[in-house]
Amino acid sequence: xxxxxxxxxxxxxxxxxxxxxxxxxxxxxxxxxxxxxxxxxxxxxxxxxxxxxxxxxxxxxxxxxxxxxxxxxxxxxxxxxxxxxxxxxxxxxxxxxxxxxxxxxxxxxxxxxxxxxxxxxxxxxxxxxxxxxxxxxxxxxxxxxxxxxxxxxxxxxxxxxxxxxxxxxxxxxxxxxxxxxxxxxxxxxxxxxxxxxxxxxxxxxxxxxxxxxxxxxxxxxxxxxxxxxxxxxxxxxxxxxxxxxxxxxxxxxxxxxxxxxxxxxxxxxxxxxxxxxxxxxxxxxxxxxxxxxxxxxxxxxxxxxxxxxxxxxxxxxxxxxxxxxxxxxxxxxxxxxxxxxxxxxxxxxxxxxxxxxxxxxxxxxxxxxxxxxxxxxxxxxxxxxxxxxxxxxxxxxxxxx
Amino acid sequence: xxxxxxxxxxxxxxxxxxxxxxxxxxxxxxxxxxxxxxxxxxxxxxxxxxxxxxxxxxxxxxxxxxxxxxxxxxxxxxxxxxxxxxxxxxxxxxxxxxxxxxxxxxxxxxxxxxxxxxxxxxxxxxxxxxxxxxxxxxxxxxxxxxxxxxxxxxxxxxxxxxxxxxxxxxxxxxxxxxxxxxxxxxxxxxxxxxxxxxxxxxxxxxxxxxxxxxxxxxxxxxxxxxxxxxxxxxxxxxxxxxxxxxxxxxxxxxxxxxxxxxxxxxxxxxxxxxxxxxxxxxxxxxxxxxxxxxxxxxxxxxxxxxxxxxxxxxxxxxxxxxxxxxxxxxxxxxxxxxxxxxxxxxxxxxxxxx
Numbered sequence: 001x002x003x004x005x006x007x008x009x010x011x012x013x014x015x016x017x018x019x020x021x022x023x024x025x026x027x028x029x030x031x032x033x034x035x036x037x038x039x040x041x042x043x044x045x046x047x048x049x050x051x052x053x054x055x056x057x058x059x060x061x062x063x064x065x066x067x068x069x070x071x072x073x074x075x076x077x078x079x080x081x082x083x084x085x086x087x088x089x090x091x092x093x094x095x096x097x098x099x100x101x102x103x104x105x106x107x108x109x110x111x112x113x114x115x116x117x118x119x120x121x122x123x124x125x126x127x128x129x130x131x132x133x134x135x136x137x138x139x140x141x142x143x144x145x146x147x148x149x150x151x152x153x154x155x156x157x158x159x160x161x162x163x164x165x166x167x168x169x170x171x172x173x174x175x176x177x178x179x180x181x182x183x184x185x186x187x188x189x190x191x192x193x194x195x196x197x198x199x200x201x202x203x204x205x206x207x208x209x210x211x212x213x214x215x216x217x218x219x220x221x222x223x224x225x226x227x228x229x230x231x232x233x234x235x236x237x238x239x240x241x242x243x244x245x246x247x248x249x250x251x252x253x254x255x256x257x258x259x260x261x262x263x264x265x266x267x268x269x270x271x272x273x274x275x276x277x278x279x280x281x282x283x284x285x286x287x288x289x290x291x292x293x294x295x296x297x298x299x300x301x302x303x304x305x306x307x308x309x310x311x312x313x314x315x316x317x318x319x320x321x322x323x324x325x326x327x328x329x330x331x332x333x334x335x336x337x338x339x340x341x342x343x344x345x346x347x348x349x350x351x352x353x354x355x356x357x358x359x360x361x362x363x364x365x366x367x368x369x370x371x372x373x374x375x376x377x378x379x380x381x382x383x384x385x386x387x388x389x390x391x392x393x394x395x396x397x398x399x400x401x
Numbered sequence: 402x403x404x405x406x407x408x409x410x411x412x413x414x415x416x417x418x419x420x421x422x423x424x425x426x427x428x429x430x431x432x433x434x435x436x437x438x439x440x441x442x443x444x445x446x447x448x449x450x451x452x453x454x455x456x457x458x459x460x461x462x463x464x465x466x467x468x469x470x471x472x473x474x475x476x477x478x479x480x481x482x483x484x485x486x487x488x489x490x491x492x493x494x495x496x497x498x499x500x501x502x503x504x505x506x507x508x509x510x511x512x513x514x515x516x517x518x519x520x521x522x523x524x525x526x527x528x529x530x531x532x533x534x535x536x537x538x539x540x541x542x543x544x545x546x547x548x549x550x551x552x553x554x555x556x557x558x559x560x561x562x563x564x565x566x567x568x569x570x571x572x573x574x575x576x577x578x579x580x581x582x583x584x585x586x587x588x589x590x591x592x593x594x595x596x597x598x599x600x601x602x603x604x605x606x607x608x609x610x611x612x613x614x615x616x617x618x619x620x621x622x623x624x625x626x627x628x629x630x631x632x633x634x635x636x637x638x639x640x641x642x643x644x645x646x647x648x649x650x651x652x653x654x655x656x657x658x659x660x661x662x663x664x665x666x667x668x669x670x671x672x673x674x675x676x677x678x679x680x681x682x683x684x685x686x687x688x689x690x691x692x693x694x695x696x697x698x699x700x701x702x703x704x705x706x707x708x709x710x711x712x713x714x715x716x717x718x719x720x721x722x723x724x725x726x727x728x729x730x731x732x733x734x735x736x737x738x739x740x741x742x743x744x745x746x747x748x749x750x751x752x753x754x755x
Contacts, residue, residue: 047712048716085697086714092658093693096451096454096693096694099446099447099450099451102446102574103447115655115657118557118655119657119658121560121653122561123651126563184657185558185655192555
């Protein structure tokens with residue numbers, strides 16, 4: 001009896017040992033300044049989650065930039081090796097991917113959402129890994145709070161301030177503003193700052209925030225609340241698909257309301273999903289110039305797309321955002337190597353803080369990005385666009401709060 | 402009963418009360434101990450981080466199993482109770498400045514108290530009705546941690562300092578997982594031993610009596626009110642411990658980690674592992690924690706032949722989650738624990754079938 005149990009147990013132990021030994025990870029990544037090994041970075045992407053509509057093209061833009069840069073000789077002769085995985089907007093999945101990337105020896109990480117970027121900000125600081133993401137929440141710009149996070153665009157709060165300035169001017173100095181926001185850390189990020197801005201500037205604007213329930217078939221209920229508030233302006237802090245639904249509902253109900261979309265709904269996807277007619281006239285606060293704006297920084301993107309046989313007309317702003325977020329990180333790595341430093345997280349952070357402006361060919365905020373040891377806010381200026389005849393038409397190239 | 406119990410004769414009460422009776426059981430215990438001691442030296446940091454998550458899940462699942470599996474009180478409030486443990490422990494240690502272990506102890510006590518409060522409907526409600534009542538507790542706690550900005554000082558999340566106690570501080574990324582492994586393993590083992598022993602006491606037996614037939618239990622002198630509320634307190638205490646360890650291990654607390662999904666995941670753990678079995682809770686925690694990672698790796702490996710698997714990975718993971726729970730409910734409602742018992746029986750009686 002005992003003998004049989006023992007042989008089973010021994011067999012089990014042997015199998016476990018085999019499985020365990022097969023689980024070993026590999027090291028790689030940074031290394032010496034004169035190494036020619038690929039540079040490992042990790043990408044945490046939302047392809048199928050709640051924000052997948054803009055997360056997917058953003059991820060494609062990043063991978064395209066890496067492909068383009070590697071084809072162009074890489075960073076100081078070293079290729080970028082990026083692993084991109086879908087985390088479906090689930091914080092625990094992002095944490096698991098983060099652990100995997102740390103174990104794989106990456107030197108920097110590109111993330112996505114506000115919730116997961118904030119959740120990982122403490123860990124990246126302790127592990128000394130520069131972290132950029134699709135989240136432009138204001139607390140991430142403070143090096144004391146989040147020393148390894150870098151924000152490559154004006155924050156959601158800055159975008160909200162620009163939006164409120166625009167509304168103040170457009171309304172002739174008084175009116176009601178309803179803020180429709182995603183019910184998450186991402187959606188809530190600029191809400192309080194917007195209210196504070198109205199008070200600080202002494203604007204005669206009413207201000208009320210409404211969380212948008214996820215998965216709604218329509219937002220008529222929410223709009224009627226905004227209507228009873230007397231709102232003529234709806235600022236939307238959400239992704240494109242729900243914002244397009246709001247635009248459709250406004251058109252269907254024949255309401256006299258103007259949408260002011262921030263960043264993640266200020267794109268072609270919003271116009272296409274709502275339809276040119278329903279989107280007509282709405283305002284889009286978009287820090288990254290769309291390809292149709294034809295800035296100098298768009299040339300490498302259009303050249304790359306044409307070489308790949310893709311029509312640039314089909315490419316939206318989120319793709320450009322991914323491309324230039326990766327560009328900012330790559331420039332930091334290049335500066336590190338040019339200075340002759342080892343490619344570690346700490347030295348990339350130092351390079352980003354001291355290298356001076358990063359040229360974006362007028363794509364981000366109409367100019368360039370610059371970080372310092374006191375502030376990781378790349379820029380505070382953003383473009384303002386309007387949906388006209390199904391296109392994004394530039395009203396202002398570089399608006400600042 | 403399992404095969405190991407047949408053919409064993411006891412000559413004293415002490416011998417009958419022993420947790421382990423046969424040499425094979427001691428041998429397996431030894432093997433298990435050896436495995437736990439060897440693990441941190443064979444695994445790389447990523448797999449060690451998965452084991453650490455399993456250890457936390459073990460503590461949470463054992464806690465939930467005390468309530469659901471042993472006392473028959475269905476609970477959908479696991480995520481909420483974990484949040485109470487996580488937030489209180491983070492606030493007590495980082496903002497008020499209590500030593501971390503003390504903060505964890507207070508967090509456990511607080512969660513137990515909150516558990517008792519939300520357990521009060523259990524005195525009148527049973528089954529599905531109680532499940533909905535505990536679902537309400539999940540919703541209420543989730544609402545509070547999302548909207549009460551004092552908790553996070555308006556930031557929406559709390560950054561937690563690295564674990565420190567009596568001059569010892571968990572190190573940086575090379576040794577981080579390994580040091581946490583020892584802390585979490587010791588606590589998980591203590592949890593399992595404590596829970597095993599609770600059910601050898603009068604209190605534990607009263608829990609089971611309530612589960613099996615509450616009216617009969619009351620007739621033989623079990624104080625139903627006390628038994629049910631104690632079960633909620635003990636269970637929530639363990640769950641609170643899991644929550645506060647989540648906070649200190651991941652070094653950040655945000656509401657997104659304590660949603661209804663977490664409650665359902667833990668319920669799935671104890672169903673898959675085996676309701677009313679401490680070992681089952683452990684098996685379930687291991688299985689459900691590793692499942693998404695294993696599916697991800699399989700999908701990546703099959704990417705070239707079956708690209709849709711990798712493209713729709715989260716959907717595939719969710720579907721697998723559902724299919725596995727259905728499969729267990731149909732084919733082995735008593736879970737992995739029962740499968741393991743049957744495997745032991747098979748070898749024990751071979752070549753006979755029974």
